[in-house]
Amino acid sequence: MVKLYINNKEVQVEAASTLLDAIVRAGFKVPTLCYLKDMFNEATCRVCIVELSGGRLVPSCSYPASEGLRVLTDSERVLKYRRAIVEMILASHKIKCQSCSMKGGYCQLLKLSKEFGVEGIPVCAECPLYGSECLLNLGIACLGPVTIAGCDAICTKERSPCIGCRGPASPDDVLEEGIKTFIKYKINIDEVVGISELFWGSNPLTQTIRKLFTNLHEGGRV
Amino acid sequence: MSIKVDFKVDKVFGHLELQIDLHGDEVKTRFVSSEDLRYFEHMVVGRKYYEVPYIVSRICGACSISHFLTSVNAVENALNVELDEEVITLKEVMHKLEIAQNTAVHLYFLALPDYLKVRNLSELMSAKPDIVKSAMMLNSLTLQAVNVLAGRIVNPLTYRVGGFTRGIPKETIDRVIKTLDRAEKLAEALSDLILGLDLPRLSDSELNYLTADPPTEYLTIGDYLVGSDGSRFRGMDYMQFISEEISDYSTTKYCRYRGRVFFVGPRARLLAFGERLPDYAGLIYDVRKELHNPFSNLKAKAVELLYCISNSKAVLGGLKEKNFSAPKEVRVRRGEGVGIMEAPRGLLIHHYVINDDGVVERSNIITPTVMFSKHVEVAAKTLSEELINNGASLNEIELKAAMLVRAYDPCLPCSVHLIVKEGDSRE
Ligand code: SF4
Ligand code: SF4
Numbered sequence: 216m217v218k219l220y221i222n223n224k225e226v227q228v229e230a231a232s233t234l235l236d237a238i239v240r241a242g243f244k245v246p247t248l249c250y251l252k253d254m255f256n257e258a259t260c261r262v263c264i265v266e267l268s269g270g271r272l273v274p275s276c277s278y279p280a281s282e283g284l285r286v287l288t289d290s291e292r293v294l295k296y297r298r299a300i301v302e303m304i305l306a307s308h309k310i311k312c313q314s315c316s317m318k319g320g321y322c323q324l325l326k327l328s329k330e331f332g333v334e335g336i337p338v339c340a341e342c343p344l345y346g347s348e349c350l351l352n353l354g355i356a357c358l359g360p361v362t363i364a365g366c367d368a369i370c371t372k373e374r375s376p377c378i379g380c381r382g383p384a385s386p387d388d389v390l391e392e393g394i395k396t397f398i399k400y401k402i403n404i405d406e407v408v409g410i411s412e413l414f415w416g417s418n419p420l421t422q423t424i425r426k427l428f429t430n431l432h433e434g435g436r437v
Numbered sequence: 438m439s440i441k442v443d444f445k446v447d448k449v450f451g452h453l454e455l456q457i458d459l460h461g462d463e464v465k466t467r468f469v470s471s472e473d474l475r476y477f478e479h480m481v482v483g484r485k486y487y488e489v490p491y492i493v494s495r496i497c498g499a500c501s502i503s504h505f506l507t508s509v510n511a512v513e514n515a516l517n518v519e520l521d522e523e524v525i526t527l528k529e530v531m532h533k534l535e536i537a538q539n540t541a542v543h544l545y546f547l548a549l550p551d552y553l554k555v556r557n558l559s560e561l562m563s564a565k566p567d568i569v570k571s572a573m574m575l576n577s578l579t580l581q582a583v584n585v586l587a588g589r590i591v592n593p594l595t596y597r598v599g600g601f602t603r604g605i606p607k608e609t610i611d612r613v614i615k616t617l618d619r620a621e622k623l624a625e626a627l628s629d630l631i632l633g634l635d636l637p638r639l640s641d642s643e644l645n646y647l648t649a650d651p652p653t654e655y656l657t658i659g660d661y662l663v664g665s666d667g668s669r670f671r672g673m674d675y676m677q678f679i680s681e682e683i684s685d686y687s688t689t690k691y692c693r694y695r696g697r698v699f700f701v702g703p704r705a706r707l708l709a710f711g712e713r714l715p716d717y718a719g720l721i722y723d724v725r726k727e728l729h730n731p732f733s734n735l736k737a738k739a740v741e742l743l744y745c746i747s748n749s750k751a752v753l754g755g756l757k758e759k760n761f762s763a764p765k766e767v768r769v770r771r772g773e774g775v776g777i778m779e780a781p782r783g784l785l786i787h788h789y790v791i792n793d794d795g796v797v798e799r800s801n802i803i804t805p806t807v808m809f810s811k812h813v814e815v816a817a818k819t820l821s822e823e824l825i826n827n828g829a830s831l832n833e834i835e836l837k838a839a840m841l842v843r844a845y846d847p848c849l850p851c852s853v854h855l856i857v858k859e860g861d862s863r864e
Pocket of ligand 2: 370
């Protein structure tokens with residue numbers, strides 16, 4: 216057995232344990248994405264980072280617990296870097312929420328991005344409507360594919376279209392993916408732009424949508 | 438003699454100033470709103486028909502459901518959408534629940550403090566904590582019920598032009614009924630309190646009113662209006678009867694009904710259709726005797742609170758097994774439609790002209806406060822004349838006049854999106 220301190224709380228774990236085991240034993244939480252207990256702890260996503268007493272940041276899912284170690288799970292530094300990690304993951308993540316099987320409240324990345332206020336995931340990720348139920352499939356111009364998530368998709372949960380009240384999901388590739396979705400479902404882009412103007416006003420992104428649409432549609436890249 | 442009492446009226450929605458001036462023998466009163474213009478009627482022009490209800494429900498946070506449904510009705514009338522009986526019924530329940538919630542908040546927090554001799558909510562809290570507690574409870578229970586039917590407590594999500602977006606499971610309806618059971622008890626206590634109040638005495642010198650004609654019972658959705666002069670006309674023809682005026686001192690418009698000052702609201706509804714309500718132990722009979730007094734709007738509200746909750750419960754009980762299918766397919770075509778409904782504060786009119794592409798070309802919205810604002814002036818004039826003759830102090834005039842205004846429960850932010858400036862392109 217080894218004895219260590221998680222957020223100043225003393226905890227004992229077996230010699231071969233990881234920091235994550237000790238953190239859970241001590242009753243604290245750190246977020247994880249790639250970690251799967253007893254199956255995968257390669258620390259590729261790194262959102263589970265924690266701070267050691269010397270100031271080092273290490274991934275808790277793979278770092279071994281050792282005698283006398285002092286660990287902070289949510290120090291200012293940890294939170295700052297964890298946020299940056301979420302941002303980077305999101306930047307390299309292909310946003311295809313509309314058809315993702317983790318949509319409807321199961322997406323862990325969405326949970327993290329909400330927690331850290333990192334934008335980039337569209338409402339579709341939170342929407343429980345799939346395939347034939349999706350409002351786009353009924354010919355209704357739903358702004359879910361291009362609007363920032365975070366509202367729990369309350370409108371589409373009630374089967375009313377998203378009208379974009381939270382603002383545009385700004386990274387261009389997210390918008391692009393959203394517009395591909397509109398094209399796929401043959402939604403009139405004028406309607407989309409029209410509705411987006413309601414809450415986004417003169418935000419240049421409303422025009423970006425139109426431009427992207429023209430490029431994607433006429434460039435034949437769909 | 439010359440007296441001047443200008444004051445901001447608190448405990449109303451929005452910013453309102455009441456001016457009372459006595460010069461020689463004549464008292465002049467003015468209902469002055471200093472709210473900024475909000476241009477909602479212009480915002481909907483150029484928008485698709487299905488967006489309009491979402492936009493205009495934002496006119497008012499307190500009665501968003503009324504604005505939403507009135508707008509939906511106007512659009513559905515314009516596009517000739519035929520609705521199923523149950524859809525209309527559920528719309529009505531949603532609407533009645535909103536009236537109940539609004540009424541509770543107004544009576545408890547805006548009207549009652551005057552009669553309990555406290556100035557505001559925080560004083561009420563220390564003087565009568567129990568009342569504040571039950572007020573909070575009643576507000577939250579009615580909101581819970583609204584939340585289930587409308588999808589959230591403001592700006593409904595469960596309805597698209599053509600019908601409800603989803604059914605409500607039986608268990609959910611049962612839950613709402615249970616919630617309303619609890620609300621009913623609190624509502625009874627509140628009504629008792631309000632109905633027992635000794636209202637300031639005032640006789641209405643302009644007992645003209647206008648109200649929507651409910652096809653059945655009370656507060657149901659119809660297409661006709663009735664006036665105190667006995668006339669009954671289609672909502673579509675409202676322009677022949679109701680005229681709108683702009684004043685040079687206020688940002689709200691004023692309305693006249695056939696050239697006369699009139700009022701709308703619970704008092705008007707009770708005067709016109711009170712006999713259709715179940716008489717809660719002779720209580721309606723008593724209230725109706727007092728309805729010539731503008732202050733009695735409070736008592737009319739108390740009666741409506743009871744009715745709205747018990748009726749919603751009964752109607753929902755009848756709906757139990759039913760479920761709603763998706764909204765009706767809407768055929769876009771050119772059309773003109775008027776929606777009329779009784780919002781919590783009185784008659785509400787939405788009017789749209791829609792073109793072949795389903796885009797709104799023209800719109801007009803008249804809110805209850807716009808309709809009764811002139812009537813407030815007249816009643817305040819009568820009141821202050823009486824008070825001045827009786828040698829009342831300026832403080833007393835101010836207090837009584839403010840109480841009078843609060844009895845009407847004006848909503849200023851709703852009333853100011855209507856002015857058309859000179860040179861405006863709209864006809
Ligand atoms: S209904 Fe709207 S939010 Fe839901 S999946 Fe479809 S497009 Fe996305
Ligand atoms: S309109 Fe607003 S609340 Fe509704 S789904 Fe879209 S972003 Fe969420």
